[in-house]
Amino acid sequence: MPDLHTRRSPDFIIIIVIMMLLTLGVVMVYSASAAYSLHKFGDSFFYAKRQLLFAGVGVFLMFLVSKMDAKLFRLWAKPLLIICFILLVMVLIPGLGILRNGARSWLGIGAFSIQPSEFTKLAVIFFLARYLSRRAGEIQTLRYGMMYPLGIAGSAFALIMMQPDLGTGTVMMGTAIVLIYIAGARMKYLAALMGLGMAGFAGLVLAAPYRIKRITAFLDPWQDPLNAGYQIIQSLFAIGPGGLMGLGLGMSRQKHLYLPEPHTDFIFSILAEELGFIGAGTAIILFAILIWRGIRVAITLPDMFFSLIAAGVTGMIAIQAVINIGVVSGAFPVTGITLPFLSYGGSSLTLTLVAVGILLNLSRYTDG
């Protein structure tokens, strides 16, 4: 691959968009968490200071990764996935895995804890990109185009669901399916997969009908305003009154303990409340630009492995953003999932920035 030796400068638009999203994120984390962290820690800057630190570390890592030799990615693909599987098993062991909010998702001690499932998202992208590009000739077959790659992703999904962490699992699985699609799997099989997924969902609901209430609560949250519909209603009470211009930075009312942990999953609601349709719409457009630039990188890369990695990273960020914004605006059922770049969270922010670093790295090898 001769082209790989001629490096260009990284995609500048991606860098601008990421910086804008990060800045918005730190500001919003401060605004959203001020009341909550004052209430909880007596320090309204508690979360903001940490988010700023994570963002700094993340950006550093992003540039570091963007300068690495991309050939290393191919070498990492397999061992990375193996390490992640080991970590995913370890995290399930009580005593090793730390239980937070009802899920055993953390490994490590205190501030130095990590979420193996976050890394798994990236590892699965790497592995599938390698696998699918090597099997490009047999991609149309059921076995190599569907069964094997899905088997790998499915095992990781199963391990993640044992924590349980539906949000991360969904994003990981969604990214895997996008990759399989892009790699060129037969549409017939993909359609069958979709049908299978629906049947499985129906089975789950039939097995435990109470689930359907949680799942459909987003359609009419006022049917059960105190339980299933509570978070959606509180989120809508933030977004709706925001209107076109918003209440102004720092003026959110819903952050005053109405929305649970407003600086994580529901940061977008506070953003929409304080900065209005103009502010929240800008964030959506920034994400759309990022997706456009990311896919553009994937399309213009001459190598299928790199192409799939770029597409996977972009798809992962897109899926996560779509689900998060869809959930908080009442378009999807509630799933605990953070908004990339904006939500508070060290592990996920640094990892997402590392992923963007990979994208930036690859953007230097494009021929478009």
Next chain:
Amino acid sequence: MRTTNHVVRKRLFIALLLGLLLFGALLARLGYVQLVRGPWLQEKAEELWTRDIPFEGNRGRILDRNGKVMAYNISAPSVLAIPAQIKDPKVTARALAQILLAPEDKIFQLITKRELIVRINPYGRKLSEERAKAVHDLRLPGIAIAEDNKRYYPMGTMAAHILGFAGIDNQGLAGLELVYDKRLQGKRGHVSYSANAKGERLPGSADQYTPPTDGLDLELTLDKSIQAYIEREMDQAMAQYQAENIMVIAMNPKTGEILGMGSRPTFHPSDFRKVDPLIYNRNLPIWRTYEPGSTFKIITLAAALEEKKVNLGSYFYDPGYIKVAGARLRCWKHGGHGSETFLEVVENSCNPGFVTMGQRLGEEKLFSYIRKFGFGEKTGIDLNGEAKGILFTPEQAGPVELATTSFGQGVSVTPIQQVSAVAAAVNGGKLMQPHLEKAWINPDTNKVVEEIRPQLKRRVISESTSEQVRTALESVVARGTGRKAFIDGYRVGGKTGTAQKVGPDGRYMKNNHIVSFIGFAPADDPQLVVYVAVDNPKGVQFGGVVAAPIVKEILGDSLRHLKVPKRKKQISPENSPLEAPIITIPNLVGSDLDELRTSLEDIELQVRGKGNKVISQTPKPGQRVKKGTPIRIYLGDQ
């Protein structure tokens, strides 16, 4: 490049389009929630963000027709706790418990409730000013003293059933307090502030104060003085006769305004908790139904006169009974009244005479008049718990039913129905709506906001028929069975009644009657109708003996109070009090008690011994004595 790359690029492009489409959809959804649903969500959320501290308005007073206060409020502050603002619940509970003389753990429970505002029930409600000040002086955070009121009924038990009572939260629970609760209550005001999800005030948020609106004052048709006469007479009669119940109604026949109404047993509105709920829930004058007895004959008379089926001057012969469909219905007087005019039929309350009137009217006409006079339906008086009574249905009504209905048996009516029917019979023929609500007054300006006008339900008989009824009934009092209600110069008209009570088994009860009298005055221009019913008076008693004197007292005092001038012309009493007439003592020996009850409406009996039959009497039969001399009878079982 490999061929797959072409597919990969195509699919990447499709994925990009799909992705952008999704983000476009999110943007649309965001716009819908923020720009379209925004105002609605804002409104809903507003309820969540603002917390209200309520302020009660003053409950309207209740006044009699002359402005005398019958129910008002006295200041009685209450303690409010706002749990979110309490810094140290333990210390707060201890301090409050000391002043309120309440158990500390109870207070602690209350003030740590997860509620916005907690009332310290019952210890911290309706406190004295001193105690409230003591709580206030502690200046405990999260503890406030709210202006609160206590309902006060200055007249005690007077008109208790009419006024009813209001509960601790300014809510009407019975009587007029309940019926007119909404208007008496006024509107609650409040202070609103923005709060976080825990109910704590948001820093820098402004309070909004919505002042409460006081309730309107309710002026009643009641006249406190007339009500007082009624209460006095009821107390006396209860002491004298040890009756089960007494029911009294005084009404202005021209307007339907209730001037006084009451019953025994009664209760104190402030102490309603200590009373059997049956006592305050049953407002006897409108709830109790029973056979009216002879007072009902007024309706038969009015109907027969209106239909020109009878001429008061024409003659009738009473052999002591009348045969109806093979059954003998006896007159109350042994041997009958013999030959008499129909006016005397009325004066003597002669049963065969009234049966004849009923028969001349026919079943359809008689019952149509009974219904037109308002029986069988609620009068619609502005109180809860009114009964309808029972009439024979057209299918049930045979000749015997027609006959007994003519003299007041076999129908079941309420006192208020009788009063409004008799009022219609004597007021010129108009059935008026009985009511207690007279006017609503703005407590600040003292201006009348709304005045309730008398309401005509329908015309039942003509003016001239009504005049004949008045004259006939005046004659009953002046010369007939109602003599004990005679007041010189006031032209009292009226009718006695002895009602048989139906027991739980559906049969008439023995030795248990309701004796009653309905009177009105003056007969040329009735100002007042008074009805008195005494349920099961001790001893053998009759309406003419027990109830008529009570009506006389109430009528006399009330007419003087109303400054109704005495009349010069009146039907002269049968005999002047100075020269009491001489009558022959009837033979009562061997009669049974129930027979006596329905036959001697105006002779006073003094009962000795126990039993069902009269075994001896003094004076002896055939002796001639002054009218009004009581007969002593000795009872025994044979």
